[in-house]
Amino acid sequence: MSSAYVLLEDGTRFDGESVGAPVSTTGEVVFTTGMSGYQESMTDPSFARQLITFTTAHVGNYGVSEQFMESDRIHAGGAIMRAAVDYDDAPAAEQGWLSWLKANGIPGIAGVDTRALVRHIRTAGSMRGGIFTADVPVNEARERIAAEPSMVGRDLAREVTIAKPTIFAGEGDGPRIVALDTGIKRSIIRNFTSRGATLEIYPCTTSAEDLLKADPDGFFLVPGPGDPAALDYIVENIKTLLSTKPVFGICLGHQLLSRAAGLETFKLPFGHRGANHPVKDLRTGRIAITSQNHGFAVAGTPGEIIESELGAAQLTHVNLYDNTIEGIRLLDVPAGCVQYHPEAGPGPNDSLGLFDEFIALFEAAHA
Numbered sequence: 001m002s003s004a005y006v007l008l009e010d011g012t013r014f015d016g017e018s019v020g021a022p023v024s025t026t027g028e029v030v031f032t033t034g035m036s037g038y039q040e041s042m043t044d045p046s047f048a049r050q051l052i053t054f055t056t057a058h059v060g061n062y063g064v065s066e067q068f069m070e071s072d073r074i075h076a077g078g079a080i081m082r083a084a085v086d087y088d089d090a091p092a093a094e095q096g097w098l099s100w101l102k103a104n105g106i107p108g109i110a111g112v113d114t115r116a117l118v119r120h121i122r123t124a125g126s127m128r129g130g131i132f133t134a135d136v137p138v139n140e141a142r143e144r145i146a147a148e149p150s151m152v153g154r155d156l157a158r159e160v161t162i163a164k165p166t167i168f169a170g171e172g173d174g175p176r177i178v179a180l181d182t183g184i185k186r187s188i189i190r191n192f193t194s195r196g197a198t199l200e201i202y203p204c205t206t207s208a209e210d211l212l213k214a215d216p217d218g219f220f221l222v223p224g225p226g227d228p229a230a231l232d233y234i235v236e237n238i239k240t241l242l243s244t245k246p247v248f249g250i251c252l253g254h255q256l257l258s259r260a261a262g263l264e265t266f267k268l269p270f271g272h273r274g275a276n277h278p279v280k281d282l283r284t285g286r287i288a289i290t291s292q293n294h295g296f297a298v299a300g301t302p303g304e305i306i307e308s309e310l311g312a313a314q315l316t317h318v319n320l321y322d323n324t325i326e327g328i329r330l331l332d333v334p335a336g337c338v339q340y341h342p343e344a345g346p347g348p349n350d351s352l353g354l355f356d357e358f359i360a361l362f363e364a365a366h367a
């Protein structure tokens with residue numbers, strides 16, 4: 001195996017071995033604490049332009065298969081690991097993890113002191129960096145990292161959005177929901193269609209006028225990569241949609257709905273990525289262990305009620321690790337959202353019931 005290295009924009013270097021495709025790439029270096037679900041994470045569009053450091057000690061202990069794709073391709077730029085194996089013998093596995101990375105042209109690096117790397121990011125913050133094969137000189141690697149745009153201000157929704165409207169028919173006669181595709185995951189589609197709802201997915205650049213022409217029972221705002229503050233063209237459309245139909249959202253969708261309600265978003269120092277983040281719903285006192293994958297958050301005080309041009313909005317959910325906002329509810333129109341991932345994919349299934357609540361609210365508005 002040939003050697004490779006991770007270089008961060010502040011000059012910190014970690015050595016390892018090239019696994020996956022023997023190529024070099026740059027992106028934002030982030031970490032996730034999920035102990036499994038590496039295939040789902042790599043294919044989640046929200047990881048576009050990011051290099052994922054896995055804090056779990058072994059990656060690849062089970063193989064990959066079509067069933068666990070969260071989109072049609074790998075979106076993350078690369079995988080940084082302590083130990084990587086290519087085990088493809090598990091039930092339902094179609095390919096080993098490393099053969100899959102290689103076949104898709106995605107680099108991995110193993111043998112990295114991921115604990116030191118994560119401790120560095122926790123102190124210094126997520127930053128740009130790269131995975132480089134040993135033949136790339138450090139000064140060239142530095143130039144390539146400097147040429148990588150910062151995640152702040154970056155509109156990546158346009159890069160991952162669907163090319164043309166697509167319908168996913170529900171397995172029943174539930175509500176018709178229009179989703180604006182900023183980077184949807186298959187597990188979100190499945191959670192709606194298996195509950196009988198039909199999801200019509202539109203490119204994120206579709207005008208409010210065209211979205212209203214579809215005349216659905218409600219609108220859904222989905223996750224996606226990049227900085228929510230770079231998506232004001234979507235925020236303006238959401239304001240128009242909110243005056244007509246119920247609007248609910250997840251993750252990037254939560255950030256965009258919150259911005260439409262007049263709240264600000266900001267970049268977290270190193271983000272929340274993992275499968276065990278405790279989130280409290282301040283209305284009920286209930287705590288859910290949630291799946292998370294985000295680098296930005298909504299600014300505000302947990303529990304606070306603010307006045308906005310859309311009426312009152314309550315900051316209903318809080319992350320118990322760092323007290324950041326994890327959900328809001330508009331009090332004068334049927335709208336609300338959460339920062340975490342009820343669809344899991346990967347992660348705990350504790351919050352799957354939220355899809356029943358979304359559907360009931362769409363149905364109530366239709367009745």
Ligand SMILES: NC(=O)CC[C@H](N)C(=O)O
Pocket residue numbers: 046222223224225226227228250251252253293294295296297
């Ligand atoms: N999963 C997501 O929707 C991520 C949202 C946004 N890109 C962030 O990093 O905060």
